[in-house]
Amino acid sequence: MNHIIQTSDLTMSFRGCDALRGVTLNVDEGTVFALLGENGAGKTTLIRILTGFQLPTSGTCRIMDLNPAKDALEIRRRTGYVSDAPALYDWMGVGEIGWFAATLYDNQFLPRYKESIRRYEIPEDRKIRHLSKGQRAKVALSLALAHDPDLLILDEPTSGLDPMVRRDFLESMIDRAASGRTVFLSSHQISEVERVADVIAILHDGKVRVCEPLDKLKDSVTEVAISLEDPLVALPTLPKPAEVLDEQSYGRQRSMVVRHYDSEMHDLLASRVGVTGVSERALSLEEIFIAFTGRSQSPKPVENAEIPMAIEGGLA
Numbered sequence: 023m024n025h026i027i028q029t030s031d032l033t034m035s036f037r038g039c040d041a042l043r044g045v046t047l048n049v050d051e052g053t054v055f056a057l058l059g060e061n062g063a064g065k066t067t068l069i070r071i072l073t074g075f076q077l078p079t080s081g082t083c084r085i086m087d088l089n090p091a092k093d094a095l096e097i098r099r100r101t102g103y104v105s106d107a108p109a110l111y112d113w114m115g116v117g118e119i120g121w122f123a124a125t126l127y128d129n130q131f132l133p134r135y136k137e138s139i140r141r142y143e144i145p146e147d148r149k150i151r152h153l154s155k156g157q158r159a160k161v162a163l164s165l166a167l168a169h170d171p172d173l174l175i176l177d178e179p180t181s182g183l184d185p186m187v188r189r190d191f192l193e194s195m196i197d198r199a200a201s202g203r204t205v206f207l208s209s210h211q212i213s214e215v216e217r218v219a220d221v222i223a224i225l226h227d228g229k230v231r232v233c234e235p236l237d238k239l240k241d242s243v244t245e246v247a248i249s250l251e252d253p254l255v256a257l258p259t260l261p262k263p264a265e266v267l268d269e270q271s272y273g274r275q276r277s278m279v280v281r282h283y284d285s286e287m288h289d290l291l292a293s294r295v296g297v298t299g300v301s302e303r304a305l306s307l308e309e310i311f312i313a314f315t316g317r318s319q320s321p322k323p324v325e326n327a328e329i330p331m332a333i334e335g336g337l338a
């Protein structure tokens with residue numbers, strides 16, 4: 023499969039802030055690729071570099087075999103891009119802005135744009151400045167899609183849209199990918215992304231923490247609940263390739279989120295003296311995201327707060 027987006031070791035340093043710290047990603051053609059990350063993780067910075075609005079501090083990237091640092095206009099002509107705060111000419115009318123944008127593309131642009139606006143029930147004569155937030159988002163999406171680009175890059179595309187429109191829009195992205203086109207989107211709506219994405223990348227603190235097909239990612243992460251006779255029972259270190267992403271202790275209960283867990287590890291834990299039960303559970307994408315980004319440290323009821331975690335060798 024061709025990589026429509028390739029980045030290698032991209033870094034972006036702003037004054038006093040390393041927004042990206044070596045991002046290497048490949049995005050295959052014909053996929054819905056979702057970039058997840060908490061606030062400030064670097065998603066918009068990465069998207070701005072991909073679309074040529076920002077030069078990286080170091081590293082390389084290619085979009086459709088073009089270099090955003092040199093071929094930004096050509097990339098923007100061939101991609102559809104919606105930023106997290108779409109800049110639209112406020113003084114224009116909804117119809118006018120479509121007519122204006124159409125001068126840059128082929129003659130299919132205007133009919134497609136008008137059809138999309140009609141479907142979204144936005145009056146063509148309404149001024150952009152009088153649109154609601156959701157209506158602005160719909161105009162921005164209509165403009166980005168009207169030239170039927172091979173690559174759509176969307177930064178928080180559904181913020182401002184109501185749930186029905188969000189769902190329809192995201193489901194239409196599955197059809198785009200099925201027809202060989204590529205959708206690269208960043209989103210905080212993890213449960214929605216879970217319904218449509220083929221590949222998930224989790225960006226954390228300027229680095230790609232994981233990048234895998236959704237089904238593979240979900241299969242590779244397990245929550246393991248361990249019951250103990252005594253809170254101080256020391257558990258064995260799980261052998262490689264296990265990676266403990268998160269660990270919690272509630273008295274005689276331990277809970278671990280483990281990547282690449284297998285039945286031998288289950289047996290290892292279950293055979294430990296003092297372990298009375300081991301059970302496993304698959305996680306939702308949202309739970310996996312929380313485990314990878316270390317966001318599960320919020321206070322939870324702990325029977326005996328001063329009891330130390332007792333896993334030999336600490337975290338894997």
Ligand SMILES: Nc1ncnc2c1ncn2[C@@H]1O[C@H](COP(=O)(O)OP(=O)(O)OP(=O)(O)O)[C@@H](O)[C@H]1O
Pocket residue numbers: 036037039040041059060061062063064065066067068106
């Ligand atoms: N022009 C800039 N100057 C200085 N710092 C910046 C600049 N642009 C971004 N940053 C910083 O880079 C980091 C990443 O920002 P970015 O907007 O890429 O995050 P994000 O993942 O898109 O976050 P959010 O989900 O909140 O939109 C943040 O700490 C931000 O403050």
